[in-house]
Amino acid sequence: MASEEYDVVIIGSGVGGGAVAHQLAGSAARVLVLERGTELPHEPQNRDAEAVFCEHRYRTTETWTSGARRFRPGQFYFVGGHTSFYGAAMFRLRERDFEATEHEDGLSPAWPIDYAALEPWYAVAERLFGVHGAAGLDPCEPWRSAPYPHGPVPHEPVIAEIEQRLRRRGLQPFPMPIAIDLHEGGRCERCSTCDAFPCLVDAKGDARTRLLAPALRQANVTLRTQALVTRLVTDSSGRRIVAAEVVRHGERQKVRGRHFVLAAGAINSAALLLRSATGAFPQGLANRSGTVGRHFMNHNCTALMAIDPARRNETRLPKTLALNDWYFGDAARGEPPLGHLQLLGKVGEPMLRGAMPRWVPRAAREWLAAHSVDWYAMSEDLPHADSRVGLNSDGSIDLQWRRTNQRTHRRLVAKACGLMRRIGYPLVFGKPFGLESPSHQCGTVRFGNDPAQSALDPWCRAWDHDNLHVVDASFFPSSGAVNPALTVAAQALRVGHHLRGEELQ
């Protein structure tokens, strides 16, 4: 087995891995990023809903199980990770999301750091990703030390009218914070394919364009694609990781390092730690607490199509509006935190094909897609110890999702449907997202203050291994009810800064 050595080995080139690479770029450390996927090709199919949604051109072909059920998950393995496909909604968690909060199904636990610790890094992340937004309008937004780097993306006419109708109902819609290069001199062409599509013209602020590409311009950072890490190896004391075993083009390699940063995504990072079990660590690495793989969360999400039969919706970029009036519910009326509403990317006919019963004729799907305004309702999923990533005997992933807060989510969806009818959209159809779409996966290698209850310390360093950090969405102890990528970026930037300043000296 060939072997080589680096100062820092980063596993995964998504937001978490990319942010640490960005922080270490230009330092004295020799940094290697190992990514299982390839560069995503820029090709006409990037914008083709048929290719993306019907042929699943970019989705992994690997299959996972959930007990007896086998499925092909909505996972995308490319340089830049899932942000190459994300909808670019870049939200900060609320201050209260960092505190213990009572929900209908139990407690959303406190984080080991407060909002103030992450705030400066949220600001850095927004700057790097080029987020558009307007402060002071979101009713539960947290305080900020800097304005958004760019003003809000203006609404197209249908969305502007919805905003007015919501305001007349006493609600407080606000411009969605979004990382799209849509300002003077920007690259965005309003092509209407953002959400779940790769961007053909690199106008989406994603981990590849905003973190990795600048890092790779520095001589000390190297990216190696098609490098699947299969196992981490410790020294004889078990305190240090000494190597990553890698399979590349069918060959096994060993990459040695002084520091390892695991950022393979919440499900794959947990699986890798479990697969690295040894006699000394029979439960897997970083897992004396027994928490690795557990507390898997994935927001409760429902797509809603609100239809005004009298009006076509020609909006190309609808992701400019969101609503947080019900985020924390109404405690005075005994209402628990309900969650968040935002506009989805424009739904097209091919997307409905897989989502609707086969007997629905194509013409009906086309009519629905032409008339709908599409929303995304999102409620917090709570960490449950039996919601977990496990391994089958062949090493493949088994995912058990013990969903929580479902009544809460149904309440949010019912309120949203009622609201849409009142603002002029008499028909509303909903489709909940299931296990096969682990888009907002998190929580499986949680950080905390107590080594008995968490795998990582507040700097995302493994309690059990001095030179292992885990910086993808797996560190989340709770999920909040807004999209996760900006929070992953902020914490990984914080950790990368710490690593460069304190640990690599």
Ligand SMILES: Cc1cc2nc3c(=O)[nH]c(=O)nc-3n(C[C@H](O)[C@H](O)[C@H](O)COP(=O)(O)OP(=O)(O)OC[C@H]3O[C@@H](n4cnc5c(N)ncnc54)[C@H](O)[C@@H]3O)c2cc1C
């Ligand atoms: C369709 C879609 C839309 C979304 N929209 C939004 C949105 O609008 N806003 C938002 O905030 N979030 C959104 N998300 C979620 C967001 O993309 C993720 O939260 C975020 O990208 C997670 O980053 P990560 O670094 O934790 O992991 P990932 O992005 O999963 O990165 C992990 C990387 O590690 C690589 N890898 C995995 N295993 C190995 C291995 N064994 N060896 C080597 N490399 C490995 C993967 O290929 C990948 O590149 C969306 C997700 C999807 C799928």
